[in-house]
Amino acid sequence: MSMKSARRSRFLRTALGTTILACSVAGTSSAMADATITIATVNNGDMVVMQKLSSEFEKQHPDIHLRWVVLEENVLRQRVTTDIATKAGQFDIMTIGNYEVPIWAKQKWLVPMDNLPANYDVNDLLKPVAQGLTYEGKLYGLPFYAESAMTYYRTDLFKKAGLTMPASPDYDSIRGMADKLTDKAGQTYGMCLRGKPGWGENMAYVTTLVDAMGGQWFDMAWKPTINTPAWNKAITYYSDILKADGPPGISSNGFNETLALFSSGHCAMWIDSTVAAGLLYDKKQSQVSDEVGFAPMPTGTFKGGPTWLWSWNLAIPVSSKQQEAAKTFVTWATSKEYIALVARNNGWVAIPPGTRQSTYDNPEYKKVAPFAGFVLAAINSANPDGQTANPRPYTGGQFVAIPEFQGIGTQVGQTIAGVLTGQSSVAQALAAAQSATARTMRQAGYPKK
């Protein structure tokens, strides 16, 4: 027994000596204890590139090790929400949307991103994007990539039909063009839109359409304003154009399904996220890459209201035990240097877009991404803090930035999908949506001070 303990203490002494030696040789950076940080992220192209290039970060910071947890968006949302609400501390960095950041910051769940290094150039972040991540004057997440929405159209089909896309289209002209472009026998549909129910699916688009038609979700007393003429006009437009000019089975089409339809040549027009531009432009993924045209989102009776703005951001939960190391990684992954690193490895077209002015000033990026100007203009005009036709008590572009909106949005989304499938009329659907939303809001204790 004593032999054993003597051997053990000798081993410990040797190990300690070796460690001290190694630390002094390696210099100051290794003086800090090794840190392993766990990063929870969604599976999309830009995040996959980040995971691949993170070996560069580990080379620069040998004392920080990275572990990745990649999940589907809805699973990730459920997973990180459980973790952060119970303060379990399973993750050091979470990939969350601009919907969650201000809500979680208010709950004091996130670490503020202050004291950023000078070379991070925080003023280079696009204003509307940074604004969406700010709570009480402090940033609570750093944007990895951001998107707005625009109109995509097929230049060849427009030419054949003798049509020209206006520089700033409105919904009336869009409807007229969609009718002319539709050839159901030839499986070409004038207008493709999201129809799959969900707060982040059909309701993302519908919310911007309602804003454009002069409507909004709630009045200043937090009373739902769904059963109103503006909503009626918007939903009638949405269901009429899709019934007349949309593809079959529209209520099961989300972003990916519509992307597949457009890239295989079945859509003449599509209004959706700017992230589709890069995918439609990619010859490997799209059969119509040479025929894609871009235009801003159509406008309605109310112009200049809030439109679409979504960003995926890296944030640090307060339950993380490695906050310093996590911050080092977050500032690296959202920096100008990182964007340049992606450009060196995968080309400028593959960089995560939408976050920094410097990206859009870069001539090399503009050369490979002809849609860059549209994306920048769309993001800059998105204005999530802006006002609707009548004043509103909430912020957000294609969503309402309150915790209850996930549930409300999905429920109303289902009701509106019912209009597309012919289950109910517009008036019936809006009345049902109004009373369901009013009930949820009452239960949640609105109006709140």
Next chain:
Amino acid sequence: MTDSLTKRLVIAILGWTVALLLFFPIFWMVLTSFKSETDAITARLAFAPTLAAYGEVFARANYLAFALNSVVISVGGSVLALAFAIPAAYSMAFHPTQRTRGTLLWMLSTKMLPPVGVLVPIYLLFRTTHLLDTRTGLILIYALMNLPIVVWMLFTFYKEVPHEILEAGRMDGANTWAEVWHLLMPLTLPGVASTGLLSLILCWNEAFWSLNLTSSSAAPLTTFIASFSSPEGLFFAKLSAASTMAVAPILIFGWFSQKQLVQGLTFGAVK
């Protein structure tokens, strides 16, 4: 003669139809995994096969680490469930009390609770006991999750064993341990084996708890599959490749043990 031929033909056609219907989604998944992403979104049968999706899946995630976790957790969970269920089923089958029936029904009723209902309490318990993202944690959960079904199956198998055999054993001086181990086990081995196999398959395919209670160190193949579904961009081929790789081990295992499974599941049915 013709009558029996028609009957056999009808049964054969019915059997094949059901088998093909059940197999079709798996066939389609395997087929999609050999397509390119643009082919994967179409329903075309003619395409140029490629291994690109498998290449990408292998490059992005450490498949073997996930597979090892799946094996350890499924085997561990099933063995632990059997270890508790064998004595429980023995006592209920051979020494029943007035409450045995009620207890059995109550055990089964726990399966009627949707797992998400107890997510937060279990998550908090795991956090306090440091079981989050550990194999031990998942083994415990899986054993508990399968316990009602395992007890029920073993109970029905044990019920088929005549009491007289055990009585004879007792007359010869066998104690409870010898009774279970030397008499009951050999008699019901096909049943125990098929129960174990079923539990193994249930553990392997379980996704809710594995997704919620693990992050990286203990994540099994269900988490591996979930990481290939994407909100924006095409992913059908990669997701199919990941799913094929995840179901392949249990499918091969099931193929080899199907004799045991069928024998066990029909055990006692013809008596």
